[in-house]
Amino acid sequence: MKHYEVEILDAKTREKLCFLDKVEPQATIAEIKNLFTKTHPQWYPARQSLRLDPKGKSLKDEDVLQKLPVGTTATLYFRDLGAQISWVTVFLTEYAGPLFIYLLFYFRVPFIYGHKYDFTSSRHTVVHLACTCHSLHYVKRLLETLFVHRFSHGTMPLRNIFKNCTYYWGFAAWMAYYINHPLYTPPTYGAQQVKLALAIFVICQLGNFSIHMALRDLRPAGSKTRKIPYPTKNPFTWLFLLVSCPNYTYEVGSWIGFAIMTQCLPVALFSLVGFTQMTIWAKGKHRSYLKEFRDYPPLRMPIIPFLL
Amino acid sequence: MAAAAATAATKGNGAGGGRVGAGEAAGTRKKKGPGPLATAYLVIYNVVMTAGWLVIAVGLVRAYLAKGSYHSLYYSIEKPLKFFQTGALLEILHCAIGIVPSSVVLTSFQVMSRVFLIWAVTHSVKEVQSEDSVLLFVIAWTITEIIRYSFYTFSLLNHLPYLIKWARYTLFIVLYPMGVSGELLTIYAALPFVRQAGLYSISLPNKYNFSFDYHAFLILVMISYIPIFPQLYFHMIHQRRKILSHTEEHKKFE
Numbered sequence: 077m078k079h080y081e082v083e084i085l086d087a088k089t090r091e092k093l094c095f096l097d098k099v100e101p102q103a104t105i106a107e108i109k110n111l112f113t114k115t116h117p118q119w120y121p122a123r124q125s126l127r128l129d130p131k132g133k134s135l136k137d138e139d140v141l142q143k144l145p146v147g148t149t150a151t152l153y154f155r156d157l158g159a160q161i162s163w164v165t166v167f168l169t170e171y172a173g174p175l176f177i178y179l180l181f182y183f184r185v186p187f188i189y190g191h192k193y194d195f196t197s198s199r200h201t202v203v204h205l206a207c208t209c210h211s212l213h214y215v216k217r218l219l220e221t222l223f224v225h226r227f228s229h230g231t232m233p234l235r236n237i238f239k240n241c242t243y244y245w246g247f248a249a250w251m252a253y254y255i256n257h258p259l260y261t262p263p264t265y266g267a268q269q270v271k272l273a274l275a276i277f278v279i280c281q282l283g284n285f286s287i288h289m290a291l292r293d294l295r296p297a298g299s300k301t302r303k304i305p306y307p308t309k310n311p312f313t314w315l316f317l318l319v320s321c322p323n324y325t326y327e328v329g330s331w332i333g334f335a336i337m338t339q340c341l342p343v344a345l346f347s348l349v350g351f352t353q354m355t356i357w358a359k360g361k362h363r364s365y366l367k368e369f370r371d372y373p374p375l376r377m378p379i380i381p382f383l384l
Numbered sequence: 385m386a387a388a389a390a391t392a393a394t395k396g397n398g399a400g401g402g403r404v405g406a407g408e409a410a411g412t413r414k415k416k417g418p419g420p421l422a423t424a425y426l427v428i429y430n431v432v433m434t435a436g437w438l439v440i441a442v443g444l445v446r447a448y449l450a451k452g453s454y455h456s457l458y459y460s461i462e463k464p465l466k467f468f469q470t471g472a473l474l475e476i477l478h479c480a481i482g483i484v485p486s487s488v489v490l491t492s493f494q495v496m497s498r499v500f501l502i503w504a505v506t507h508s509v510k511e512v513q514s515e516d517s518v519l520l521f522v523i524a525w526t527i528t529e530i531i532r533y534s535f536y537t538f539s540l541l542n543h544l545p546y547l548i549k550w551a552r553y554t555l556f557i558v559l560y561p562m563g564v565s566g567e568l569l570t571i572y573a574a575l576p577f578v579r580q581a582g583l584y585s586i587s588l589p590n591k592y593n594f595s596f597d598y599h600a601f602l603i604l605v606m607i608s609y610i611p612i613f614p615q616l617y618f619h620m621i622h623q624r625r626k627i628l629s630h631t632e633e634h635k636k637f638e
Contacts, residue, residue, distance in 0.1 A: 259589040341594035 080141055084112055085223070087130040087153040095234070101142035105135045110372035122231040125155040167221040170240045174248030175214040181252035182207045193258045200262045201271050206255050206338050209277055210248075213286050215286065224288050226295050228302075240251045255338050263339040276333030283326035284311035291323070304369050317373075318381035320362040324354040325379055356377050422483040429474065434533040436468035441526045444519075456514045458506070458522065465522065468529075469502050492569040497533050498525070501567055505602075509585060517573060521566025526561045531555065553624040560620070564613055571602050578602060 080101055084094040094115050100109065109121035125134040128144065130153040155383060186194045192337065198204065254260065260266075263269040290313045294303050307314045315322035331347035358378035365372050401562040418426060440461045447460035458465075474497050478484040481489045504516060531551045575581070584598040 196529040253586075254595070256559070257588060257593070260593055261589050261591055264591060339593060341592040 078148060080146075080150055080151060082108060082141070082150045084126070084152050084154050087127070087155045090130075092153060100142060101140075103141045104254055105139045105141075106137035106138060108141070109137070112154070112176060119154075119156060120160075122158045122160040125157050126152045127155070129153065138220060152242040157233065159234040161234045162231050163227045163229065164221060166216065166232060166237045166240060166312070167225075168218060169237060171214050171217045171221065171370065172245045173245040174209055175218070175240055177245055177248045178207065178210050178214075181249070181256040184256065184258075185288070188253070189258055196258070198256060198258075198260065200260065202337065203255060203260060205270065205274065206334070209334060210252075211336070213281065220285070220288055224292050226292055226297070247342075247349075251338075251340065251342045251346060252278065254342055256339050261339070269339070270337055273333045273335075275336035276374050277330050278333075280326040280329035283312040283315065284323055284330065286310050287315075287323040288325060290316075302368065304372060315381075316376075319358075320365055320376050320378050321354075322359040324358050325381075328354060328379075355384060409630045412547065416630045418483040423540055426478070426483060427537060429478075430537040430540065433468060433471070434447060434483055434537060435531060436464060436471070437526055437529040437533065440464050440522070441530060442524070444526065453520060455516065458513050458518045461522070462513075465505070466502055469498050469525070472498065500605075501570070504584075505571055505574050509577050512570055512574045515573050517566045517569030519566070521563045521570065524563030524566060525556065528559050528563070550628065553620070553628055554626075556617075556620050559614075560617055564609060568609060572608055575599060575602060 078101065079097070080099040080103070082096040082099050083092060084096075085091065086093055092110050094106070096111050099111075105126055108125065112124060112126075113120055127134050128146070128151075132153075134155075135144070135152075144150065181188060184193050184196055225311050251291065263273075290308055290310070291305060294305055294307075295301055305316055306314045312326075313322070315325060319325050328351045331343070331350060335343040335347050348372065355378070362376070362378035443461040443464065447457045448454055451457070475484070476488060476492050476495055479486045479488045486492075501521070503569055506512060512518065526562065531548065535544065535548050535552045538548055578585075579599045582598075584596070586596050588595050
């Protein structure tokens with residue numbers, strides 16, 4: 077069996093960082109990353125980007141050395157992705173925050189509203205309902221992070237946790253401040269409006285959960301395979317017929333429901349910002365599906381049936 | 385900051401593919417640039433803007449000579465100032481449709497901060513219009529914009545006199561701090577009037593469960609100058625070193 081030699085150069089300075097000899101032809105990029113870490117322990121595998129061309133795309137961990145367009149002496153270029161943090165850690169932190177923060181406002185903890193309101197309770201039913209919905213929503217997210225989602229990438233750049241937490245925690249505080257305010261004004265159309273909004277919220281939450289389960293079942297544990305998602309027996313998944321990312325569709329729907337329920341402008345703004353971000357993600361995902369699968373269903377739109 | 389951002393952030397109103405950093409010096413990048421129709425449009429746009437700001441400059445000088453003092457000159461150039469500064473919103477469109485190789489986000493930020501100062505502060509708070517701080521930023525903006533728009537015009541025509549390039553990358557050293565001072569002092573002067581009138585503010589309770597305190601917002605805007613202004617200023621200093629030294633090199637070999 078012919079062994080390969082692998083030299084790793086810095087993508088920016090072209091400095092020779094590492095030379096590996098006697099590398100097995102079936103070695104994967106993941107294994108090469110592990111070997112590289114031995115000589116440069118500060119660059120753990122998650123923060124390594126190895127590529128064939130200094131300006132090219134990163135090679136995948138599963139790529140096999142033998143299958144790459146290289147000679148028996150392979151030259152790989154290294155880029156430091158910066159400090160990394162696991163997706164699970166980021167998700168747990170960014171979701172635990174809103175859960176906790178909203179409750180601080182709900183219980184009217186001192187120094188938020190005037191002293192005479194400390195630890196008082198709102199007299200509006202909808203305020204208690206909103207707290208339940210908001211809290212269950214984030215509990216659902218935390219549980220999904222721990223037990224449902226299967227992540228393709230283990231990590232993301234460390235700075236993302238600051239950016240993401242600012243977004244989630246900031247908006248949670250902003251919304252919670254108004255909904256739990258002593259001067260909160262309940263919805264104009266009263267119980268009717270709240271009931272309708274609650275129905276929308278619950279249906280969309282069930283929908284979102286159904287999609288997460290369907291996506292999980294597409295991918296066996298520990299694998300990184302990608303398949304086209306299709307509707308299952310669960311009616312909530314039938315939205316796959318019309319949309320590539322129904323999880324995002326349902327998520328937007330949930331927040332619209334919550335906005336109608338609370339009739340609170342900050343909630344509507346949060347929904348709008350979330351919708352904008354999710355549309356960007358959905359379009360990206362849709363594009364990757366189209367690129368990867370020739371037989372991708374043509375009727376599907378990224379996030380809104382027929383429209384967007 | 386609106387003054388600072390104007391020069392730092394925008395890469396150019398379609399300077400034939402030339403960018404603030406690379407300009408004429410970089411030979412290695414692909415120069416795509418706008419098509420002939422877009423170039424013609426951009427030349428007209430930049431000429432018109434140069435002319436507009438010259439009108440403002442002349443207006444200021446004439447008003448000063450007529451009045452004999454530099455106080456309350458704002459009123460003499462109020463209309464062209466509003467017209468031409470607001471017209472700069474088109475630059476966001478230029479980036480969005482791709483005829484100018486600048487970031488939409490950066491350009492939006494820069495133009496919106498100018499428009500904010502003109503309309504949401506100076507126009508909205510009448511008591512502030514007679515302040516000297518207004519003249520301070522108007523002069524800074526006027527000189528900056530005359531140079532900036534002529535810079536773009538000449539770049540588009542591929543005939544950029546060194547003097548204009550030098551002016552663009554040198555005068556900012558004084559004009560930025562001048563403009564920023566004028567802007568900050570003006571916002572500061574507006575504060576008591578905003579609070580008194582409850583301008584642009586909404587308080588609880590209301591149907592949409594929302595509140596906004598414009599007075600607090602203006603204070604936040606002032607605070608934001610602290611991180612933003614130094615970044616823009618030092619970016620321009622860095623650009624200056626790169627661009628002016630490069631041209632010196634070229635000149636040596638001519």
